[in-house]
Amino acid sequence: MTSHDKTLTDLTPIDRTAVLDGLTRRPGGGLVATDVSAWFGERKVLDRVGLAMEPGRVTALIGPSGCGKSTFLRILNRMHELIPSASLAGEVALDGEDIYAPGRRITEVRRRIGMVFQKPNPFPTMSIYDNVTSGLKLSGLKTPDKDALVEQCLRRAGLWNEVEKRLRAPGGALSGGQQQRLCIARSLAVSPEVLLMDEPCSALDPTSTRRIEETIGELAAEVTIVIVTHNMQQAHRVSDTCAFFLAEQDTPGRIVESGPTSEIFDNPADPRTADYVNGRFG
Numbered sequence: 001m002t003s004h005d006k007t008l009t010d011l012t013p014i015d016r017t018a019v020l021d022g023l024t025r026r027p028g029g030g031l032v033a034t035d036v037s038a039w040f041g042e043r044k045v046l047d048r049v050g051l052a053m054e055p056g057r058v059t060a061l062i063g064p065s066g067c068g069k070s071t072f073l074r075i076l077n078r079m080h081e082l083i084p085s086a087s088l089a090g091e092v093a094l095d096g097e098d099i100y101a102p103g104r105r106i107t108e109v110r111r112r113i114g115m116v117f118q119k120p121n122p123f124p125t126m127s128i129y130d131n132v133t134s135g136l137k138l139s140g141l142k143t144p145d146k147d148a149l150v151e152q153c154l155r156r157a158g159l160w161n162e163v164e165k166r167l168r169a170p171g172g173a174l175s176g177g178q179q180q181r182l183c184i185a186r187s188l189a190v191s192p193e194v195l196l197m198d199e200p201c202s203a204l205d206p207t208s209t210r211r212i213e214e215t216i217g218e219l220a221a222e223v224t225i226v227i228v229t230h231n232m233q234q235a236h237r238v239s240d241t242c243a244f245f246l247a248e249q250d251t252p253g254r255i256v257e258s259g260p261t262s263e264i265f266d267n268p269a270d271p272r273t274a275d276y277v278n279g280r281f282g
């Protein structure tokens, strides 16, 4: 029998992980937002924002508080529409397909475009193992080997070595940084093409922050990452592309400029970008 003839249960754990890697790892999807505007009630908070978030790269959304970064992020996986007063216009396409097209299933959009929040939010009394697999049922995904998937996701989130001997311990028993990596592992379990991260390190200490940044770097080749951060050094360290948002004098948020991170930081086209990235306001 060759390795191709073996069923998953015949394989060693390491081989199984490799097989599942092949099944679930793929280049991230490209997200393109075109003319996106957003409102809360009558109040317009985003005005015709356009941004291409390229497959397999990290895009950082930067800008002062209240300029609409989180709103834009939530529009990218259809979470904005959960807020009763919220509305929007424009288009968001994942690999060329409009995620707001009539008939498009929201659960499918959210499976393909995952979200990691500011505050780590594992299910605290659920085991580490069950936290990782918790999204599978909701997404209607079947996996031939949960153990291998859990190991693979925890490895990719950079948490495996710290938890492999206590997979049945509750998620709430982990440190804040470990909980955030557990949330990343949970997101990865449903094979997203895009991972949205809303200030994922703002509740963490510097060591945990570094660890998450390493994880982002490792994931970037296979998952398109869009991260909101107030930390300019972090944006500089982790992103390939940066978009600078600004809402001037009670006008809705817009993108002032976007481009390669090195240019946004070292040679921005707009003086407002230079002032912001150099800490002169915001």
Ligand SMILES: Nc1ncnc2c1ncn2[C@@H]1O[C@H](COP(=O)(O)OP(=O)(O)OP(=O)(O)O)[C@@H](O)[C@H]1O
Residues within 6 Å of the ligand: 040, 045, 063, 064, 065, 066, 067, 068, 069, 070, 071, 072, 083, 085
């Ligand atoms: N649920 C909501 N209801 C009404 N207005 C909201 C709601 N959420 C956000 N806003 C408003 O929309 C605007 C954009 O907010 P948003 O949170 O997207 O900005 P942000 O750039 O992410 O800010 P921060 O950096 O402080 O998180 C703000 O003026 C905010 O007050």
